[in-house]
Amino acid sequence: MSSRCDLVLADVTLPDGRVADVSVRDGLVRHVGAMLPAEQVISCRGITVLPGAVDMHVHLRGGIQREKEDWESGSMSALAGGVTVVVDQPNTIPPLITPEAYRNRVAEAGRNSLCSFAINAGVAPGSDPAALWREGAIAFGEIFAAPSSYGEALSAEALSAALSGIGSLGALATIHAEEAGPGSPENLADHARNRPSRGETETVRTIFRTYGEDTRLHFCHVSVAGSVAAAGSASVEVTPHHLFLSIEQSFPDDTLRKVNPPLRSEKERQELWRMWDRIDVIASDHAPHTLREKNRSFGEAPSGIPGVETMLPILVARMKDGLFPRISLIEKTSWTPADILGIPRAGFQPGERADFALYGREVTAVSVDDLHSRAGWTPFEGFPAVFPDQVILAGSPAYRDGEFQETAPRWFSGRGYHP
Numbered sequence: 001m002s003s004r005c006d007l008v009l010a011d012v013t014l015p016d017g018r019v020a021d022v023s024v025r026d027g028l029v030r031h032v033g034a035m036l037p038a039e040q041v042i043s044c045r046g047i048t049v050l051p052g053a054v055d056m057h058v059h060l061r062g063g064i065q066r067e068k069e070d071w072e073s074g075s076m077s078a079l080a081g082g083v084t085v086v087v088d089q090p091n092t093i094p095p096l097i098t099p100e101a102y103r104n105r106v107a108e109a110g111r112n113s114l115c116s117f118a119i120n121a122g123v124a125p126g127s128d129p130a131a132l133w134r135e136g137a138i139a140f141g142e143i144f145a146a147p148s149s150y151g152e153a154l155s156a157e158a159l160s161a162a163l164s165g166i167g168s169l170g171a172l173a174t175i176h177a178e179e180a181g182p183g184s185p186e187n188l189a190d191h192a193r194n195r196p197s198r199g200e201t202e203t204v205r206t207i208f209r210t211y212g213e214d215t216r217l218h219f220c221h222v223s224v225a226g227s228v229a230a231a232g233s234a235s236v237e238v239t240p241h242h243l244f245l246s247i248e249q250s251f252p253d254d255t256l257r258k259v260n261p262p263l264r265s266e267k268e269r270q271e272l273w274r275m276w277d278r279i280d281v282i283a284s285d286h287a288p289h290t291l292r293e294k295n296r297s298f299g300e301a302p303s304g305i306p307g308v309e310t311m312l313p314i315l316v317a318r319m320k321d322g323l324f325p326r327i328s329l330i331e332k333t334s335w336t337p338a339d340i341l342g343i344p345r346a347g348f349q350p351g352e353r354a355d356f357a358l359y360g361r362e363v364t365a366v367s368v369d370d371l372h373s374r375a376g377w378t379p380f381e382g383f384p385a386v387f388p389d390q391v392i393l394a395g396s397p398a399y400r401d402g403e404f405q406e407t408a409p410r411w412f413s414g415r416g417y418h419p
């Protein structure tokens with residue numbers, strides 16, 4: 001006799017419009033149809049249920065940067081925004097370029113993260129991709145083709161060596177493609193001219209043409225339509241800040257909006273939206289910095305915008321306005337990143353991970369007072385948003401009406417893992 005289920009989500013509107021009950025046991029969906037006997041039933045009538053998002057580009061900091069963020073605050077921010085899996089970037093201090101640093105990072109996340117996670121390995125001259133692959137790296141990079149906050153650019157030779165090493169492992173290389181000029185820009189428009197759209201697009205094109213045949217490539221946070229088009233058969237990622245913010249909408253020297261790649265013109269922002277169907281992944285590039293650091297002069301302020309908690313809420317609000325179909329949002333924020341990385345999907349089929357976010361009917365506005373990141377600010381203040389009322393992680397309620405409950409987050413290791 002089969003044992004009772006842990007949870008049923010009742011009256012869920014599925015992506016194809018049918019309404020069904022989703023029965024869950026031991027962290028996985030067991031049955032979709034009429035409900036099975038269960039310990040707990042949550043009514044989902046009339047609300048939007050999405051598979052938990054996989055945010056494949058977050059910087060959760062920690063260590064000597066814990067004032068900006070750490071695993072606890074960053075993962076709370078993720079869950080409260082409907083993200084159940086985060087993929088952490090390796091430009092920590094120290095960077096994750098040795099097996100020991102990588103192992104320590106996994107252990108730290110295991111102790112402190114409230115959501116599931118995967119961790120990329122860093123790439124630096126002399127680092128050994130094979131050793132990091134065996135430790136469980138899910139992917140490599142972001143690999144900096146131009147310098148950024150806490151990221152040094154690789155020389156052409158180092159990039160070539162790294163990408164062929166990663167390619168021979170059959171691993172994924174994720175690329176921060178940019179071209180940065182000299183000098184210290186003093187406002188957003190100068191910053192965008194210093195790291196021009198065309199430079200980004202040409203870097204994407206060259207890297208894809210040179211390495212795309214032998215190495216599986218993913219282009220992180222591209223900021224303009226031309227770069228999306230230049231990525232060939234590689235996967236491309238776009239952030240909410242490039243989709244929703246532009247130079248014209250900002251104060252000229254607003255350091256909070258200083259980010260790499262830079263915000264672009266309003267015209268370029270609108271062109272980026274027209275590439276919606278070709279964009280594979282939307283990821284936040286959650287890059288928290290404190291207000292104290294951002295209050296320096298424009299030239300000295302670090303680049304980066306926090307966004308893991310606001311990504312889905314502002315996108316769900318736009319989806320409700322009819323800007324794009326629900327299935328495309330699920331693909332770009334959950335299924336495609338999972339497929340690219342080799343993480344099992346969350347979804348509505350038996351056997352899929354039972355990670356879900358339940359978004360209420362109410363459209364509210366983003367307010368920094370409600371957010372959980374240590375950064376303590378957001379460029380999306382006042383944006384229409386639909387936040388999840390409840391989030392389910394591996395079949396258990398993990399977040400409900402502002403409260404977090406203990407669950408069992410998972411580490412997703414890459415294919416090279418040798419325990």
Ligand code: DOR
Nearest residue numbers: 148149259260287303304
């Ligand atoms: O603006 C950015 N900030 N771009 C990056 O690529 C790195 C990030 C950070 O870590 O702060």
Ligand code: ZN
Nearest residue numbers: 142176220260
């Ligand atoms: Zn980056």
